[in-house]
Amino acid sequence: MRSVSKPVPMRPTRASEPLRGALVEWAERLGLFIAWAATIAMFGLITPETFFTWANFSTILGSQAVLVVLTLGLLVPLTAGDYDLSMASVLTLSSMIIAVLNVNHQIPIGIAVGVALAVGLLTGFLNGFFILYFRIHSLIVTLGIGTFLHGITLWISDSMTISGISAALVNAVIVWRFLGVPLEFYYAMAVCIAIWYVFSYTAMGRRVLFVGRGREVARLSGIHVDRVRWGALITSGFLSSLAGVLYAGTTGAADPSSGLTYLLPAFAAAFLGSTSIEPGRFNPWGATVAVYFLVTGITGLSILGVRTFVQDLFYGGALVVAVALSQIVRGREERPQ
Amino acid sequence: MKAFRILAFGLLCAAFAGSARAQNPAVAAAEQRLAPYRKLPEFVAAGPAFDARHCMEGKSILGIPVSSANPFTKNIYIAMAAVAKKVGFKFTEWENQGQPSQWVQGMNYAINNKYNLIDLLGGTDPKVLAPQVKAATGAGIKVIASHYSGFEQPAPPGVSGVVPIDYFRAGQLLADWAIAKTGGKANALVIVSMEVNSTASMLNGIKEEFDKLCPDTCKYKVINAPVPEWSTKIQPNVQSALLADPSINYIIPIYDSMSQFVVPAVTITGKQDKVKIATFNGTPFVLGLVQQGKVEMDIGENLDWIGHAIADAEMRILCGLPEVKDPKIPFYIFDRTNADAAGHPPQLSTGYGNAYIEGYRKLWQLAD
Numbered sequence: 001m002r003s004v005s006k007p008v009p010m011r012p013t014r015a016s017e018p019l020r021g022a023l024v025e026w027a028e029r030l031g032l033f034i035a036w037a038a039t040i041a042m043f044g045l046i047t048p049e050t051f052f053t054w055a056n057f058s059t060i061l062g063s064q065a066v067l068v069v070l071t072l073g074l075l076v077p078l079t080a081g082d083y084d085l086s087m088a089s090v091l092t093l094s095s096m097i098i099a100v101l102n103v104n105h106q107i108p109i110g111i112a113v114g115v116a117l118a119v120g121l122l123t124g125f126l127n128g129f130f131i132l133y134f135r136i137h138s139l140i141v142t143l144g145i146g147t148f149l150h151g152i153t154l155w156i157s158d159s160m161t162i163s164g165i166s167a168a169l170v171n172a173v174i175v176w177r178f179l180g181v182p183l184e185f186y187y188a189m190a191v192c193i194a195i196w197y198v199f200s201y202t203a204m205g206r207r208v209l210f211v212g213r214g215r216e217v218a219r220l221s222g223i224h225v226d227r228v229r230w231g232a233l234i235t236s237g238f239l240s241s242l243a244g245v246l247y248a249g250t251t252g253a254a255d256p257s258s259g260l261t262y263l264l265p266a267f268a269a270a271f272l273g274s275t276s277i278e279p280g281r282f283n284p285w286g287a288t289v290a291v292y293f294l295v296t297g298i299t300g301l302s303i304l305g306v307r308t309f310v311q312d313l314f315y316g317g318a319l320v321v322a323v324a325l326s327q328i329v330r331g332r333e334e335r336p337q
Numbered sequence: 338m339k340a341f342r343i344l345a346f347g348l349l350c351a352a353f354a355g356s357a358r359a360q361n362p363a364v365a366a367a368e369q370r371l372a373p374y375r376k377l378p379e380f381v382a383a384g385p386a387f388d389a390r391h392c393m394e395g396k397s398i399l400g401i402p403v404s405s406a407n408p409f410t411k412n413i414y415i416a417m418a419a420v421a422k423k424v425g426f427k428f429t430e431w432e433n434q435g436q437p438s439q440w441v442q443g444m445n446y447a448i449n450n451k452y453n454l455i456d457l458l459g460g461t462d463p464k465v466l467a468p469q470v471k472a473a474t475g476a477g478i479k480v481i482a483s484h485y486s487g488f489e490q491p492a493p494p495g496v497s498g499v500v501p502i503d504y505f506r507a508g509q510l511l512a513d514w515a516i517a518k519t520g521g522k523a524n525a526l527v528i529v530s531m532e533v534n535s536t537a538s539m540l541n542g543i544k545e546e547f548d549k550l551c552p553d554t555c556k557y558k559v560i561n562a563p564v565p566e567w568s569t570k571i572q573p574n575v576q577s578a579l580l581a582d583p584s585i586n587y588i589i590p591i592y593d594s595m596s597q598f599v600v601p602a603v604t605i606t607g608k609q610d611k612v613k614i615a616t617f618n619g620t621p622f623v624l625g626l627v628q629q630g631k632v633e634m635d636i637g638e639n640l641d642w643i644g645h646a647i648a649d650a651e652m653r654i655l656c657g658l659p660e661v662k663d664p665k666i667p668f669y670i671f672d673r674t675n676a677d678a679a680g681h682p683p684q685l686s687t688g689y690g691n692a693y694i695e696g697y698r699k700l701w702q703l704a705d
């Protein structure tokens with residue numbers, strides 16, 4: 001399996017001169033923060049009475065938890081060198097399971113959420129089984145499993161949107177607030193801190209990183225590569241279903257297809273985040289800042305009243321420009337494959 | 338005594354405000370337009386009675402919905418299949434998942450199997466099927482685009498006919514509701530999907546009503562969110578719009594499934610008490626939101642009735658009768674006062690009464 005292609009984050013380079021190298025490194029580490037601050041400053045100057053309000057910032061922070069959690073879940077298999085394209089399908093299925101059980105079958109919301117999370121774990125387990133036992137590329141397995149899950153979602157929902165999910169979940173996600181920000185923001189931050197801690201301060205996190213950087217080297221070093229990859233896929237399955245729980249709590253309903261649109265933004269945020277904070281690595285803080293940088297820009301454009309296609313220009317343009325600038329800073333290094 | 342004075346003053350103010358509202362000509366005109374749609378719909382025939390069983394004998398219709406994984410089109414075709422069974426002709430739904438390549442297969446299947454009529458339902462776009470439409474009409478097969486365009490919109494090129502919907506009126510009613518409920522001072526955020534053919538007609542209805550009834554006191558802003566991007570575009574754009582203009586008092590998502598993403602935007606910005614939602618389609622989960630008070634009003638269409646109306650229009654074409662210009666598909670306004678009639682949880686085609694079933698039976702001269 002040496003020829004299997006793996007997701008490669010934006011890798012850093014080291015400048016030859018120590019001072020220049022340090023500056024370049026800091027510029028790269030903080031590049032996304034600087035871009036985010038510049039975006040805030042720009043829109044704040046144009047519409048200070050609307051943009052520079054706590055209501056605006058609490059709205060920005062409190063409405064992207066689904067994407068943040070999904071992106072954080074994606075980081076784990078990406079770091080271990082695998083893709084997980086089934087995540088958005090797990091998110092959608094998870095929210096639909098909650099709606100079907102809670103609304104159609106009057107099952108208490110706590111149990112419905114538990115079942116949804118269990119389905120996420122099971123999906124991760126199945127992904128890992130097919131990838132590792134049959135030695136199939138993760139791209140193919142997760143694409144197939146994701147499509148299969150979408151079929152299940154359409155089946156159990158009868159292709160219908162189901163509303164009326166228990167107010168307890170809605171309250172716990174977007175209605176109840178701390179410092180004016182809906183609780184879902186804090187859940188996403190808790191996930192971010194947990195992943196950051198595991199990646200930065202535990203042997204398990206380091207093993208995931210080693211496996212992602214070189215499977216053969218990791219294997220020769222005594223790391224159970226398959227076990228690490230399997231664990232990463234189970235984690236992404238679980239976090240996808242958690243994102244589905246938040247999605248159900250945000251909308252108070254579940255529909256069989258809209259969650260699928262989160263997949264590409266999650267990949268965009270993961271790769272954009274890998275250019276910053278810890279350049280060259282998929283990292284949770286970089287990914288989280290990337291999500292909020294993009295949503296800040298889109299919110300600013302919305303407040304200015306620009307037509308919505310401009311938001312796509314910003315979203316796509318920001319991603320390409322940020323990655324391109326990152327390459328310029330590091331001297332157009334050829335990325336190893 | 339003091340309490341009595343306060344109460345009397347309050348009543349006086351309320352009476353004055355009520356009378357001011359009633360005297361407002363914009364409000365009066367809006368309420369007048371809304372009134373017929375607040376009563377249970379009555380059956381109105383789209384044309385003279387005819388012997389459907391006799392003239393449809395041996396005829397066949399193939400229906401290609403925009404997607405079979407869509408409860409809206411699915412239930413219209415369930416109704417059409419029931420009509421076919423009752424009247425005695427062949428009806429086939431071409432199952433697909435919304436991909437134009439699958440529509441092409443369905444067109445070819447109909448041509449090869451010599452169907453008499455092809456129904457393109459609810460957004461199956463004749464414009465992306467031009468060669469197939471040409472081949473079908475060349476083979477003598479009628480191609481009809483149903484629930485696709487408004488009364489005033491031209492038929493798509495190449496098709497034999499359309500079964501239109503009064504989308505323009507639906508748009509007017511949405512604006513009327515906001516005008517009536519705000520005393521002629523609506524500030525509406527209208528959410529549209531411009532790539533959908535019927536959107537232009539609905540949006541024209543909304544704009545014309547605001548511009549005609551309250552040009553100086555009403556205002557509106559339009560946001561476009563393409564259908565595949567509803568989940569990622571609607572919520573942040575609505576949030577931003579509500580923050581940018583705190584005087585917005587109505588949100589009009591012109592297709593009610595958009596409401597799923599509008600409701601959380603209103604909740605997160607804490608505007609539940611100030612901003613109301615009025616919408617169109619009568620999708621069951623949105624009627625559930627009406628029951629919960631999260632959506633104020635939803636203009637519903639009875640899918641079973643639509644299925645009957647499309648079958649009626651298409652049978653007339655196959656029977657050589659004059660083409661139907663208005664299929665007489667009624668709208669019915671659901672708000673908190675009558676949303677319970679849709680069931681708990683709300684069901685498709687429920688809450689509209691069943692006057693049409695007997696009406697169509699007589700119209701098609703079917704035995705009891």
